[in-house]
Amino acid sequence: MAQAHGIEAEGLVRTFKGDIVAVDGIDLRVEPGEIYGFLGPNGAGKSTTVHMLTTLLPPTSGSARVAGFDIVKEGPKVRSSIGAALQEAALDSLLTGREHLNLQCALHGIPRSERRARSQELLERVGLTLAADRKVGGYSGGMKRRLDLALALAHRPTILFLDEPTTGLDPQSRAALWTEVARLARDDGVTVFLTTQYLEEADALADRVGIIDHGHIVAEGTPAQLKAQIGRPTVEAVPADGATPEAIARIMEQFGENTGGSAKGVAVRLEHGVEDLAGIVRALDAEGLKLQNLELHAPSLDDVFLAKTGRSLEGSEEEEAEVEA
Amino acid sequence: MTALAQVGYVARRSVLRTARQPANIIFPFVFPTALLAVTSAGLSPATKIPGFPSDSFLAFFLAFPFIQGALFATMNAGTDLARDIQTGFLNRLALTPLRGGALIVGQLGGIAVLAFIQNCYYLAVGLIAGVRLESGIVGGIVLIILATGVAIAFGALGAFFALRTGSGEAVQGLFPLLFVGLFLSSMNLPRNLIEQDWFRTVATFNPISYLIEGLRSLIITGWDWEALGLAFGFAALLAGSAMVLASWALQLRLTRT
Amino acid sequence: MIRRDFWSVAFAVAWRVLHNVFTTPSLLLPGLIFPLFFFTAFAGGLSRVESIPGFDFPNGYTAFQFVFVLLQSAAFGGVFTGFGIARDFEYGFARRLLLAAPRRSGLVAGYTLAAAGRWAVTATILTIVALAVGMQVGGSGVNLIALYALALIVNLAGTLWASGIAMRLRTVQAGPIMQLPVFLLLFFAPVYVPLALLKGWLHSVASVNPTTAFLEAGRSLISGSTDHVSVAFPVAIGLAVLLSVWAWRGLRSAERAAL
Numbered sequence: 001m002a003q004a005h006g007i008e009a010e011g012l013v014r015t016f017k018g019d020i021v022a023v024d025g026i027d028l029r030v031e032p033g034e035i036y037g038f039l040g041p042n043g044a045g046k047s048t049t050v051h052m053l054t055t056l057l058p059p060t061s062g063s064a065r066v067a068g069f070d071i072v073k074e075g076p077k078v079r080s081s082i083g084a085a086l087q088e089a090a091l092d093s094l095l096t097g098r099e100h101l102n103l104q105c106a107l108h109g110i111p112r113s114e115r116r117a118r119s120q121e122l123l124e125r126v127g128l129t130l131a132a133d134r135k136v137g138g139y140s141g142g143m144k145r146r147l148d149l150a151l152a153l154a155h156r157p158t159i160l161f162l163d164e165p166t167t168g169l170d171p172q173s174r175a176a177l178w179t180e181v182a183r184l185a186r187d188d189g190v191t192v193f194l195t196t197q198y199l200e201e202a203d204a205l206a207d208r209v210g211i212i213d214h215g216h217i218v219a220e221g222t223p224a225q226l227k228a229q230i231g232r233p234t235v236e237a238v239p240a241d242g243a244t245p246e247a248i249a250r251i252m253e254q255f256g257e258n259t260g261g262s263a264k265g266v267a268v269r270l271e272h273g274v275e276d277l278a279g280i281v282r283a284l285d286a287e288g289l290k291l292q293n294l295e296l297h298a299p300s301l302d303d304v305f306l307a308k309t310g311r312s313l314e315g316s317e318e319e320e321a322e323v324e325a
Numbered sequence: 326m327t328a329l330a331q332v333g334y335v336a337r338r339s340v341l342r343t344a345r346q347p348a349n350i351i352f353p354f355v356f357p358t359a360l361l362a363v364t365s366a367g368l369s370p371a372t373k374i375p376g377f378p379s380d381s382f383l384a385f386f387l388a389f390p391f392i393q394g395a396l397f398a399t400m401n402a403g404t405d406l407a408r409d410i411q412t413g414f415l416n417r418l419a420l421t422p423l424r425g426g427a428l429i430v431g432q433l434g435g436i437a438v439l440a441f442i443q444n445c446y447y448l449a450v451g452l453i454a455g456v457r458l459e460s461g462i463v464g465g466i467v468l469i470i471l472a473t474g475v476a477i478a479f480g481a482l483g484a485f486f487a488l489r490t491g492s493g494e495a496v497q498g499l500f501p502l503l504f505v506g507l508f509l510s511s512m513n514l515p516r517n518l519i520e521q522d523w524f525r526t527v528a529t530f531n532p533i534s535y536l537i538e539g540l541r542s543l544i545i546t547g548w549d550w551e552a553l554g555l556a557f558g559f560a561a562l563l564a565g566s567a568m569v570l571a572s573w574a575l576q577l578r579l580t581r582t
Numbered sequence: 583m584i585r586r587d588f589w590s591v592a593f594a595v596a597w598r599v600l601h602n603v604f605t606t607p608s609l610l611l612p613g614l615i616f617p618l619f620f621f622t623a624f625a626g627g628l629s630r631v632e633s634i635p636g637f638d639f640p641n642g643y644t645a646f647q648f649v650f651v652l653l654q655s656a657a658f659g660g661v662f663t664g665f666g667i668a669r670d671f672e673y674g675f676a677r678r679l680l681l682a683a684p685r686r687s688g689l690v691a692g693y694t695l696a697a698a699g700r701w702a703v704t705a706t707i708l709t710i711v712a713l714a715v716g717m718q719v720g721g722s723g724v725n726l727i728a729l730y731a732l733a734l735i736v737n738l739a740g741t742l743w744a745s746g747i748a749m750r751l752r753t754v755q756a757g758p759i760m761q762l763p764v765f766l767l768l769f770f771a772p773v774y775v776p777l778a779l780l781k782g783w784l785h786s787v788a789s790v791n792p793t794t795a796f797l798e799a800g801r802s803l804i805s806g807s808t809d810h811v812s813v814a815f816p817v818a819i820g821l822a823v824l825l826s827v828w829a830w831r832g833l834r835s836a837e838r839a840a841l
Contacts, residue, residue: 054420055420055581055582056416056419056420056580056581057580057581058580058582071582072582073582075581075582076422078582079420079421079422079581080422082420083420084420086413086416086417087413088412088413088416089412089413090412090413090414090416090417091412091414092338092342092409092412092414093412094341094342094345094346095338095341095342099341103334103338104417104421106326106330106334107326107331107334107418107421107422107423108421108422109326109422135345151417348755348758351758352758355762359762359765359766359769360769363766363769363770363773363784364769364774366780366781366782366783366784367769367772367773367774367775367780367784368628368631368774368775369780369781369782369784370631370634370636370637370775370779370780370781371630371631371634371774371775373634373635374630374631374633374634375633494608498608501612501615501616505619508619508620508623508627509622509623509627513623513627513628514627514628514630518630519627519630520629520630521626521627521629523626524622524626524627528627
């Protein structure tokens with residue numbers, strides 16, 4: 001099911017009191033039916049961007065159109081076209097899952113005659129039929145996120161915003177959510193705008209990724225394109241007994257820069273790619289240095305982020321809180 | 326969906342949430358009843374003070390639980406709305422076609438339903454304990470209407486605080502202030518019998534005194550148009566101001582385009 | 583060694599509670615302001631009650647209400663400490679205390695010491711305010727010491743009651759359960775007028791309510807006599823002993839749940 005309009009933003013800026021520039025000129029375009037991953041560390045401006053695109057926060061300057069409607073001038077039309085599962089699960093602990101869906105359907109104008117069927121369909125889709133009549137206060141984190149997704153889909157939106165949807169979830173719940181998001185885009189043609197700080201999530205789900213840092217996009221493209229821009233794999237060597245990391249580092253640093261990213265050994269980003277691997281093995285062998293493990297890592301989105309910003313995205317210590325809308 | 330239908334859904338949720346929190350049921354019923362019982366029994370000799378307007382302190386004091394119940398309405402409205410803000414549920418509602426005004430009116434609609442039930446209960450307790458309304462059955466109806474209006478007014482105040490602060494703790498911090506306002510009034514004695522000048526002055530300037538006196542007049546006097554006029558007037562003033570403030574706070578809070 | 587462990591735990595816990603209370607306005611102010619407010623509302627707003635025929639308290643309505651508010655502040659000071667204990671359990675800090683304390687009964691002692699410390703500040707401020715507004719004191723120094731000692735025992739009883747609830751339920755939702763019985767005990771008593779002027783069910787209930795004994799003894803002491811003192815002190819001490827068993831068993835219940 002092809003959609004006519006996706007998301008287009010031009011020069012979106014949002015500042016807060018105290019001259020805090022949370023979003024500093026975002027240009028992006030998401031095609032209908034695409035899954036767009038918006039990747040960045042804490043405080044980069046991801047949620048602020050989502051709040052603007054979902055009309056919850058007016059931009060300071062710039063413009064954007066979502067589902068063909070202007071986010072400032074046609075807010076209600078935007079809202080009727082989008083669903084959003086924001087950073088907080090945003091549920092009422094005293095209502096049951098079914099009551100949440102009834103309320104959401106009612107507020108979106110779904111006729112009473114259709115509400116029950118629609119609620120049941122969504123509950124089945126997210127696997128909450130057994131828990132539907134229990135109060136949400138007793139749901140696990142994964143169940144809350146699934147209900148959150150169901151609520152976002154209640155009125156059949158053409159565009160879905162997911163703001164860090166799997167933060168805090170266990171691996172099974174995360175995988176289940178990924179499966180459903182991929183199905184929505186593939187089978188229902190829903191455009192998905194997904195913000196995340198997890199590389200593997202962007203890698204696994206997104207057709208295209210935009211990397212945001214300090215309020216502007218530093219890189220954009222498919223995961224493969226972005227990695228190809230960096231193009232250099234990393235080799236990690238773990239010394240066996242009798243060999244020291246320092247000795248191994250001396251050899252390996254002849255083939256590329258030491259990333260410092262190995263806890264047990266040495267990791268080096270190869271200057272000339274995979275063909276350096278044989279050279280490393282021969283050089284280490286010539287020095288009599290024995291290894292416990294030697295592993296080749298393809299470039300990751302973190303490598304992309306590092307190349308573009310000089311910082312690693314994973315384990316980022318940046319705890320600048322995103323300014324609350 | 327019409328605005329009225331939206332109000333209905335929000336009101337329904339408000340009632341449901343209160344009904345599912347036992348403390349919100351127990352406190353507005355048990356606490357005022359207990360205070361009514363101990364205070365009216367403990368101060369029953371006060372009817373012997375020359376000039377005391379009734380020979381039943383229970384009848385005199387029966388207006389108190391209606392006002393105290395209204396203070397609980399402030400807390401309920403405020404803490405529920407603050408919780409919605411803190412959990413992000415308000416954002417969820419903001420993404421639907423729900424009108425801002427319907428959100429506040431719906432919240433207050435829920436408060437009105439609960440206040441009506443509370444007020445009927447307090448009146449029933451008084452009647453069972455032997456109080457006779459000097460204003461008769463019609464007076465009883467007016468009493469319920471006035472008391473429910475007072476609860477809505479205080480509920481709007483709670484909603485304003487919640488929307489302005491976004492914090493349940495801040496709303497709960499309001500309760501002691503309102504409680505002080507309740508006590509520094511003509512709650513326990515008619516204003517003309519308060520001996521301490523400063524206390525009598527505070528009670529005279531305290532709008533809560535007029536709310537109490539209006540309700541009380543229906544119980545022990547009959548139809549005191551001045552007292553009723555002042556009570557309805559202050560209730561309307563409070564409700565109107567609080568609604569305007571709540572709407573303004575909602576506009577600031579809900580910055581959706 | 584055993585005694586030293588007990589007191590070191592008690593003083594450590596008391597220090598922490600008092601430090602938190604005196605550096606956190608939202609914890610400190612309600613305990614100070616509410617008694618002053620009740621004193622103002624009752625002594626100020628109800629002073630005309632003195633003119634009821636048969637109201638024969640010699641030292642004026644201000645002193646009459648001061649005794650009630652003093653005892654009320656003592657009892658509720660204990661309840662507020664109970665809230666803190668419940669919060670400690672709900673948010674996990676109590677588990678740390680249980681693991682660290684060599685003598686766990688010292689924990690309860692620490693909380694009661696803290697409650698007494700908090701109340702001492704409240705009582706001081708209340709007394710200063712009452713004297714400043716002209717409260718008439720007929721009792722000697724010994725009488726007054728006895729009055730404050732009685733209030734201190736009430737504070738101890740309130741703390742032990744609330745801590746027993748807090749350690750059994752281990753949630754701040756238990757607040758109303760701590761408060762309501764104390765509230766009822768305080769108010770089913772001659773709060774506004776002497777016992778002789780009460781009638782009906784309240785007179786019957788008040789006649790068997792231990793709070794009545796405390797109030798009457800306190801009012802006697804402030805007016806210079808010792809009537810009712812021989813009943814009040816044994817009752818207060820007996821209540822405190824019973825509630826210390828209650829609190830100790832609550833501690834055991836918490837230990838079984840936490841570890």
